[in-house]
Amino acid sequence: MLDLLVIGAGLAGLTAAYTAAKAGLRVCVIAKGMGTTHWSAGTVDVLGYYPNSSAEPVQRPLENVQTLIEAQPEHPYALLGTAQLSDALKAFAVLTGEISLPYAGAANGGENLLLPSPAGAPRPTFLAPLTQRAGDLSHPDPFLIVGFRGLGDFFPELIAANLCELGYDARAAFLPIDLITDRQDFNTVQLATELENRGRRSRLAAELKRLVQPGERIGLPAILGLDDHLAVLADLQAQVSASVFEIPTLPPSVPGIRLHKALCRRLEELGVRVEAGMEVVGFRSGGQARARFGSPQQVEGFVQSPIPNPKSEIRNPKSLLWVASETTARPLKHHAANFLLATGGILGGGFDSDYTGRVWETIFDLPLTTPQKRSEWFRPKFLDPAGHPVYRGGVRVNKQFQPVKADGAPVYENLWAAGGCLAQADPIHERSLEGIAITTSVAAAQQIVGSGWARGGRGSGSLR
Amino acid sequence: MKRLKTEILVIGGGATGTGIAWDAALRGFRVVLVEKRDLTHGTTGRYHGLLHSGGRYPVKDPDSARECIIENRILRRTHAHCIEDTSGFFVVTPEDADSDYPDRFKAACDEVGIPCREISVAEALRREPLLNPRINRVFEVPDGAADSFLATHATAQAARAAGAQVLTYHEVVDLIVQGGEGDQQVVGAKVLDVASGEDVEVHADLTITAAGAWAGQIAAMAGCEVKMTPGKGAMIAMNHRVCNTVLNRCKMPGDGDIIVPIHTVAVIGTTDEHVDDPENLRIEPWEVQLMLDEGEKMIPGISQARVVRAWAGVRPLYQETEAADTRDVTRSFTLLDHQERDGVAGFLTMTGGKWTTFRMMAAKAVDVACEKLGVQRSCKTASTPVPGVDQGHYWLGHRLHEVEEKRLQGELVCECELVTRAMLENAARQNPTLTLDDLRRDVRLGMGPCQGGFCTYRAVGILHEMAEGGDWRLENGERRMENGGWRVESNLHPPFSNPNLLLRDFLQERWKGLTPILWGRQLKQERLDELIYLSLMNVDHLPGAELSSPLSDFYLFDTTPGEETEASDA
Ligand SMILES: Cc1cc2nc3c(=O)[nH]c(=O)nc-3n(C[C@H](O)[C@H](O)[C@H](O)COP(=O)(O)OP(=O)(O)OC[C@H]3O[C@@H](n4cnc5c(N)ncnc54)[C@H](O)[C@@H]3O)c2cc1C
């Protein structure tokens, strides 16, 4: 039997799976989709702005996180504390080294980097992949932002104009897209694959060399190779004799996909299967069966399925036995000693909602802190610095990262939660999406490892 | 101050006003039209999308029904490309099964001259498989779906071609009235050029108000009382074409009893609430709930589908005596001759009616204008197609076909609504553009499921290249690269063409129409849009935060759902 079934294949789910597998647990990841990594900039944002303030970016997130915790004692970061936060991020940086996708932070350790966004605004982020780091706005080198005629997802003049306005030295130029592809219908992922071809890369390099002035660094849309991107970057820089960096684009995000793929590959090496296309539609706990969707007969099926270990059920009426996922062919039951919920919040699909104002967690119907009234969900301004209350709600967990009921008791002894589904944070407004995903999932996985529930723990009577 | 002189001044750039400008210009008059915002900013851009067959009115309002079927036939020729020939069903749902209305309806249609045929429930279900299988009877009438944005632009284009001057973002702030008590005459209007802030005086021999629900406000500027009864109606657009035929319930018209398939969506509507101010367009939660509940009666399950947007319009209802219920006010139109009525010469008001009857309303108004100006010229609009009709009726696959045929996939700015870069550039070149919302009305930018998630950024990037793709950056004393830029002539208005302002305004504009219906999958979609604009782009930290456009405040109206309230009179 599995020690841990992770539900959700976003950054939180994959990081948790990695942490647990490294500690020797038997782990499997199932997910409906791929998580939000495919849409994001591919950086690790830990804390970019204090909630409620749109002003200056946070400079030293690990230290400044204390201020956040004091103001919001229920924030997920408050469950961790600075040391644990910093260790988790270090562990993640080490992991990225292992998977040939090295992430690093500012030269001044502990500071946020500022990198140009695809709109030309400075994005505060804590760790960035190698391909993005030469965009560091704390360096004075002038920018040459190069776009491609025909690539509608990247606007070099807009980026350069805004950078100039903000006092950075920048200019823009265009190259024809047919340097890179012959296709009519392409997206950034296809372009990235095309640039793994040496011939195309050299043609691009020759044109860049012609454009660039001494001392300039070249910003390109994030399409510099997919799997082989380190070689692509090194080759381009060598041929152009200038530093080259990527600016993330509209989804699909090549840097995000690289990270997702590399993490999945690493998990495979560790013997962890990552299965996408598996939506969890029901579960069985010691005391309760539940299924979403489907006809009553199917629900019946779940209820009547033989229980693998009837004894443990009796001993632990509040534990989960299995979850059922729906694949194209048939429902599948996944038994495990522990379950980690990493389905994200509203964005990841972990929560759903309807016009009556109800918001619910889609698998276990866990209690949520989200306001259950539509009149309390939104603020009138889309870009309100305080964000929209509906997105701040989520699953409340205890210090062990177990979802809890109103009275503070765990909902199930062997259920844990991490990442975007956690309550009391708006990771998009705070620019803490990856930071929360990584640190809470490392911490939750460590809790599971230490809980005695894994690896025969069930039989050995070491339950709390 | 700028001065303009003309024969006819038209106030209002909705269907009626542009129709009048077109008609009058075709009859050889010099015409100036002023609209305070963009064309179709008023009720015309906030309606339901139905080309009436008249089927909604034969029992209660036969005159109005008759006007509809006449105009239905004419507009199919003059504005063919703005119309989708969907046909329409009147269905008897179980709730209405006991009524004698269906038989009265059929008889009244015959009487008025609306082609109406009873078809079998089986045939109706074959054509509309999602229709409630428990319906009892179905009648088919020649309803259609009409794109009022496109139609108004085409009409305006025709008017311009015939010599009319169409000035958008020109707001009438006062009428110029001469003469004393009992012998007054309107000789033009004081107008504010909203974009430049400049005052403009338009002098005209005759002023015609076509300001819809705002007609009362304009008339008051000449001291005339025109009592409008603005009736607000809310509509919601479902993400799918749940039907391809217009679906009406066969009963006395009421709330939420019609679903119109238009372009990529199906629109359920409407409510009818008396409001005091035609600008009060707030949608209450009960209205949304009512639309969904009523929609269920015709298409079971519709309330579970994704809703992409909600909006509300105000019916320009007019009655000389006060009506108790706005649904009881005639849907026909009214021409007020203020010389006869109030002793103020040189001034007409055309109001009421429907989108479907705008051409007829224009014809009547210009007929009277001819009398007033002492000339005899006959109306030509019924036989003059506007530009674009050669495309034939609209059909859903139209844009996709074009994109595939011309291999424009790489040029798409908006995948949801298949807007290409060329379409956008063209619109920005041809029509005065203060905000992306103006382009949205031109090309359906941001009207798909992602509500601007992807196209806002792309459109801003393109407009920026159009407006400023020149030698704007001389940072290191160097001009732009030779092969850079797309610089295209455009109709953008600096300083409002600042890309960061365009971006913020449009994000807010789309947000405003979303909050009333944001839940479920659309909420998830909106969160993705936040990810894009905050996490990825950091647009809330772009320069120019202090800039605003004439529309910025309008987009900032609080539309978030209020506490649950009941309908005031429902
Ligand atoms: C909810 C609803 C649904 C409807 N559905 C349908 C339908 O499906 N089919 C149909 O045929 N009809 C329908 N109608 C009716 C139809 O939409 C209207 O009758 C029609 O659009 C009115 O057009 P208009 O040009 O007279 O008015 P408007 O479109 O309102 O135009 C008036 C214009 O005057 C401008 N204006 C106001 N004040 C000033 C000023 N001071 N200076 C300059 N300009 C000014 C406004 O900005 C506005 O653009 C519907 C109406 C409503 C409310």
Ligand SMILES: Cc1cc2nc3c(=O)[nH]c(=O)nc-3n(C[C@H](O)[C@H](O)[C@H](O)COP(=O)(O)OP(=O)(O)OC[C@H]3O[C@@H](n4cnc5c(N)ncnc54)[C@H](O)[C@@H]3O)c2cc1C
């Ligand atoms: C024929 C037709 C087809 C359409 N098809 C689509 C479609 O496929 N997809 C799509 O997205 N949209 C569609 N629309 C709607 C369109 O996107 C706009 O919503 C519509 O044109 C109104 O413009 P708006 O949203 O800017 O209006 P706004 O007036 O900005 O309305 C947005 C919201 O603000 C509220 N509001 C406005 N003024 C006030 C006020 N003073 N106080 C309080 N609340 C206020 C309104 O009630 C509404 O909830 C269609 C419209 C028409 C007429």
